[in-house]
Amino acid sequence: MTDLARLFDALLKAYGPRNWWPAQTPFEMMVGAVLTQNTSWKNVEKAIANFGDRLTPAFIAEALPEEIACIIRPSGYYNQKAIKLKALTAWYQRYGCDIGKARQANGEQLRGELLAVKGIGPETADAILLYALYKPFFVVDAYTRRILHRLGYEVPQAYESVRGMFEANLPRDVYLYNEFHALLVEHAKRHCQKQPACGRCPLEAVCLERNLKEW
């Protein structure tokens, strides 16, 4: 059993299954992945709610960027994200906006297509691959890096290297990656914020940053 597998077990024991991603439909999941770029989830929820019954590929494909920008205003970067949502939707139309059809495609091919979409980088692509398309790519975000760093890991700069760390040391399993990333987010929000709240941290026994303070 690897260190990362032990970390997963500790987080799962501490927080329980997260049952991610918080969305009603796969398309809503993909939209949320774009809207949450460098943005708090609270603000994304407001933007999602503003869509009402318009959170569909048909609406986004037809609407002007200005109209979408108005709807998603609370999520920030609304002009850029409006364009990103239209680009994402254009990609989805290649599969007839049919998630079942998209899931039949090869994971590596889908990843290449998503990375080619303007405004979708590696983190957003992997989130969509994992949580909407059920492809086993580990999602690396700022929380992942911060937690690993504080635990004492050497965290590479390159996104793909960090992803490789996880995928090389864990079984390539969609459910495992789903829960692991969700648990890292939960841990970052509850304890491992930028200004860490180490009181009653479930990882305190194994956390290097905590131990350094004790020294």
Add this chain to the structure above:
DNA sequence: TTCCTGACTT
């Protein structure tokens, strides 16, 4: 004033 599950351009 800082921070938020980034990605792109210069």
Add this chain to the structure above:
DNA sequence: AAGTCTGGAA
């Protein structure tokens, strides 16, 4: 490497 995009909550 640094600058840009942005509102909202703490």
